[in-house]
Each structure stands twice: as C-alpha cells, then as structure tokens.
Amino acid sequence: MALLEINDLHTFFETKKGTVKAVNGVSYSVDEGKTLGIVGESGSGKSVSAMSILKLLDGNGRIDSGSIIFNGRDLADVKGNDMCKIRGNDISVIFQEPMTSLNPIFTIERQLSEPFMVHQKMSKKEARKQAVEMLRSVKIPNPESVAKQYPHQLSGGMRQRVMIAMALACQPKLLIADEPTTALDVTIQAQILKLMNELKKERGTSILFITHDLGVINEMADDVAVMYCGQVVEKAPVRTIFGKNSYSHPYTEGLMFSIPRLDTPAGVRLEAIPGAVPHPLDLPKGCKFAPRCKYATDKCREEEPELVSIEENHVIRCFYPEKGVRSDGKK
Ligand SMILES: Nc1ncnc2c1ncn2[C@@H]1O[C@H](COP(=O)(O)OP(=O)(O)OP(=O)(O)O)[C@@H](O)[C@H]1O
Ligand code: SF4
Ligand SMILES: [Mg+2]
Structure with a gap:
C-alpha cells in the first residue's frame, strides 16, 4: 500500500527571468516499508519534488497544482503549524551535508x-x-x-x-534522504547505506532516496523513478531497471551505460550522455531529452511524449520505448 502518493505535482519558482517549472507534472509513490529511489542528473527536480512534500521551498517557490497524499491526507493543503507537526514526527529528512x-x-x-x-x-x-x-x-x-x-x-x-x-x-513513517552519502568516502558510504537498510528492515520505515548515482540506487531501492527536466521519464521496480529488459527510456539507458558494472566486458568504454541538461527557462520543444537522444526523430522534436504504461508496474515517457526497435538511423 502506498504511504505517500504524489499526483501530477507542479512546483514553480518565480524569478526575474521568468517562471522556472522545476517540477512539471510529477507522479510517484512510496509504499509502506519500501524504498523509492529517485535518480537523475543535477537540476532534474529531485530535491524540489521532495522539498515540496515537506513544504520546505525557497521563498519564491510554490506548489502550483497537484496533490501529495501522505497517510490519506493531502499535504498540499496543510498549512503552517500543522506542517511543523508532520515534519520530524511523521516525515524526517537527511541532507547531503550534515553540518x-x-x-x-x-x-x-x-x-x-x-x-x-x-x-x-x-x-x-x-x-x-x-x-x-x-x-x-x-x-x-x-x-x-x-x-x-x-x-x-x-x-x-x-x-x-x-x-x-x-x-x-x-x-517517522517516511524518511527522505537527499544525497545522504555523496559527501562521504566510499567505505563510509557503504556503511551508512547498510545501516539505513537495516533500520528500514527493523522499523519498517519507508524511504524516499534521492541520488544521482545509479549504483547506490541498485543497492537501496525497491522501486526507481528516473527524473529529467522536472518530469518522471521512467518508473519501475529496481530489478526491471537493472535486469535484462526489452524496454527502457533512452535517458535511463544512457545513465546505465555511464556507470561501471561487473558485467561490462573488458575493453568496453563507458559512455557519457552527450550534451547537458537544458536550462529550465529554455526547454526544447517536443521531447525534452531530444537534443541529447541518439534515437530522436522529427516526431520527437515536435511532440512531447506522455508517460505510458509499457508493462505491469513499468511506465516510460518515450515514443520508442522498445530497445530493439529504435535505432540511431531513425532521423
Ligand atoms: N529558489 C529557486 N529559484 C529558481 N529556481 C530554482 C530554485 N530552487 C531550485 N530551482 C531550480 O529548480 C530545478 C530543479 O532543482 P533541484 O534542486 O530539484 O534539482 P536536483 O535534481 O535536486 O539537482 P541536484 O542533483 O543538483 O541536487 C533547477 O533547475 C534549479 O535551478
Ligand atoms: S521520445 Fe524520442 S527523443 Fe525522446 S527519449 Fe524517446 S526516442 Fe529519445
Ligand atoms: Mg538535489
């Protein structure tokens, strides 16, 4: 059962140069006693989506629309003092830099x-x-x-x-961990991750685990949401994301190719995703990943794909979710 369910969340920031749509229609859920891993490059809206849950947004930020159902209650409507009671009591957060x-x-x-x-x-x-x-x-x-x-x-x-x-x-029923080990060396990181997993088992705490590191996601998460430019582009159980699967989002595929894996054959070079995340005030038309996607077609550059269900518990935002079918020759 879902402890937290975010539906079509839009969180915007007003700036002198315009409205930054940091979270632009995000939906994800965290089941009781489970860990949802959120992964994506810097600026994809991971932290803003989590901080929206706790209403810890900067002064120029607001939840524009959407719902955040926690334990049956919509947190998007909860104000001031009531939110203080929920923070710390029902939902806690760990940030990257403890200082x-x-x-x-x-x-x-x-x-x-x-x-x-x-x-x-x-x-x-x-x-x-x-x-x-x-x-x-x-x-x-x-x-x-x-x-x-x-x-x-x-x-x-x-x-x-x-x-x-x-x-x-x-x-707390829910622990939000936003890059909790990024500043630590690998050995300490491994100890902290192990500790969090033990505490989750012992206490049944649900965890929303945010990281840009797919390796860490593999160790920690039961389910994974991949974010890009303020949207979820793929969501699936961790074994689907990391296992041999016929479907994937090209962005997830790119992230996977960029991490060292035990089954990577010797001599095979790791590939970085070309280009950079677009500026939030200058997003491309059509699919937001198109300028960096080796499979992009004219359709991708014109139309924006919806998040669609590909198989049970697996949604992808791409016109060509089947790996064998898309090809870089398709221009
Ligand atoms: N107060 C703010 N005013 C304007 N834009 C903001 C503000 N806070 C965040 N943003 C923008 O919202 C977008 C999403 O930011 P967010 O911090 O959620 O990214 P992230 O995925 O957590 O990245 P990182 O991996 O670097 O932590 C970014 O483009 C960021 O610049
Ligand atoms: S819709 Fe097109 S550009 Fe976007 S991820 Fe899929 S193939 Fe790439
Ligand atoms: Mg962040």
Missing part, C-alpha cells in the same frame, strides 16, 4: 534530545538517555562520550550517523 542541519554551538546530546522533548514530551533526563540509545542504534562507538561532543569534533561519517539518528528519533 547544515546540525547546530555547531550545541552538543550532540542536546540536539538529539530535543525532538524527544518537543514531540514526545519526555523529561530532559529521559530524553538525554534516549539520545544515547539512538546513537547506539546507528552504531556509533562510545555513544555516551560522543553525546557530549560538538558536531565539529566528529568525522563526516559520524556526523551523518548523528543526522540519521536525529531523523529517526521520533520513528
């Missing part, structure tokens, strides 16, 4: 005990005890002494664990 979320002038113990005092009305003593338990649950060695430290005294990996502990403090 932006941790307060440098307070100890870890003080920051970690706050949600227990505010949301669960615990006494200071109880909350501090609980804070140490949370540090233990995210596998921080010597949690009692780490609790007394300030954020700058911890390594990047430790800070990210503290962030996870903080995000999980009130046992």
Whole structure:
C-alpha cells in the first residue's frame, strides 16, 4: 500500500527571468516499508519534488497544482503549524551535508534530545538517555562520550550517523534522504547505506532516496523513478531497471551505460550522455531529452511524449520505448 502518493505535482519558482517549472507534472509513490529511489542528473527536480512534500521551498517557490497524499491526507493543503507537526514526527529528512542541519554551538546530546522533548514530551533526563540509545542504534562507538561532543569534533561519517539518528528519533513513517552519502568516502558510504537498510528492515520505515548515482540506487531501492527536466521519464521496480529488459527510456539507458558494472566486458568504454541538461527557462520543444537522444526523430522534436504504461508496474515517457526497435538511423 502506498504511504505517500504524489499526483501530477507542479512546483514553480518565480524569478526575474521568468517562471522556472522545476517540477512539471510529477507522479510517484512510496509504499509502506519500501524504498523509492529517485535518480537523475543535477537540476532534474529531485530535491524540489521532495522539498515540496515537506513544504520546505525557497521563498519564491510554490506548489502550483497537484496533490501529495501522505497517510490519506493531502499535504498540499496543510498549512503552517500543522506542517511543523508532520515534519520530524511523521516525515524526517537527511541532507547531503550534515553540518547544515546540525547546530555547531550545541552538543550532540542536546540536539538529539530535543525532538524527544518537543514531540514526545519526555523529561530532559529521559530524553538525554534516549539520545544515547539512538546513537547506539546507528552504531556509533562510545555513544555516551560522543553525546557530549560538538558536531565539529566528529568525522563526516559520524556526523551523518548523528543526522540519521536525529531523523529517526521520533520513528517517522517516511524518511527522505537527499544525497545522504555523496559527501562521504566510499567505505563510509557503504556503511551508512547498510545501516539505513537495516533500520528500514527493523522499523519498517519507508524511504524516499534521492541520488544521482545509479549504483547506490541498485543497492537501496525497491522501486526507481528516473527524473529529467522536472518530469518522471521512467518508473519501475529496481530489478526491471537493472535486469535484462526489452524496454527502457533512452535517458535511463544512457545513465546505465555511464556507470561501471561487473558485467561490462573488458575493453568496453563507458559512455557519457552527450550534451547537458537544458536550462529550465529554455526547454526544447517536443521531447525534452531530444537534443541529447541518439534515437530522436522529427516526431520527437515536435511532440512531447506522455508517460505510458509499457508493462505491469513499468511506465516510460518515450515514443520508442522498445530497445530493439529504435535505432540511431531513425532521423
Ligand atoms: N529558489 C529557486 N529559484 C529558481 N529556481 C530554482 C530554485 N530552487 C531550485 N530551482 C531550480 O529548480 C530545478 C530543479 O532543482 P533541484 O534542486 O530539484 O534539482 P536536483 O535534481 O535536486 O539537482 P541536484 O542533483 O543538483 O541536487 C533547477 O533547475 C534549479 O535551478
Ligand atoms: S521520445 Fe524520442 S527523443 Fe525522446 S527519449 Fe524517446 S526516442 Fe529519445
Ligand atoms: Mg538535489
């Protein structure tokens, strides 16, 4: 069952140069106890779609239309104080850089005990005890002494664990993780991902996992939504995206070709997707991926494809979703 269901979400920013349609008709859902991975290059609207859920948009941003159904309630209509109750209590978020979320002038113990005092009305003593338990649950060695430290005294990996502990403090139903390991080295990244997977299993937390790294998606996600220029271009279970499949979006295919895989034959070069993501105020006519797509035809340059169902649980926004049928000779 879906815990979160985003339907036809449009989130816009007003700028001096015009309206940036950062999220332009996005639909995706996160099932209970499952992880939805959102992948796409920089600027594709991954973070803005997630921040729309929490109403944490910059001052010039607004949800123009669409619905965000969480636990049966449309968050697009929830205002002010009610949203504060949902943030932290029901939905938590972990960002890429923990230093932006941790307060440098307070100890870890003080920051970690706050949600227990505010949301669960615990006494200071109880909350501090609980804070140490949370540090233990995210596998921080010597949690009692780490609790007394300030954020700058911890390594990047430790800070990210503290962030996870903080995000999980009130046992949220949904955890939004926006590039949570991008700033960490690979070994620490692997430990944090393993930890998140364990916590998901133990607590049944649903996770919206945002990354530009398909390798990480493969390890973390049950389902995948691929985003490009403010839209979902493909959505499927992770095994469909990574398995041998007759259908795919050319953008997903391009992302796949650009990552090293164990089954890549020796000597085969990895291919980068040519060109760059278009500026949001200067989007091409027709399919937004057409200027970079080796399969683009005149039709693609004129008309915009819809997101269509190709097979069960698999939708693609492309006129030529079948791999064997499209060819780069089709101009
Ligand atoms: N406050 C704002 N004003 C104008 N445009 C904005 C604002 N915030 C975001 N955008 C634009 O919205 C688009 C989507 O941004 P978003 O941050 O969601 O991308 P992303 O997919 O998360 O990229 P990244 O991988 O770099 O984090 C971008 O083109 C960005 O420039
Ligand atoms: S619609 Fe055309 S340009 Fe767009 S992704 Fe499909 S083949 Fe490429
Ligand atoms: Mg982002």
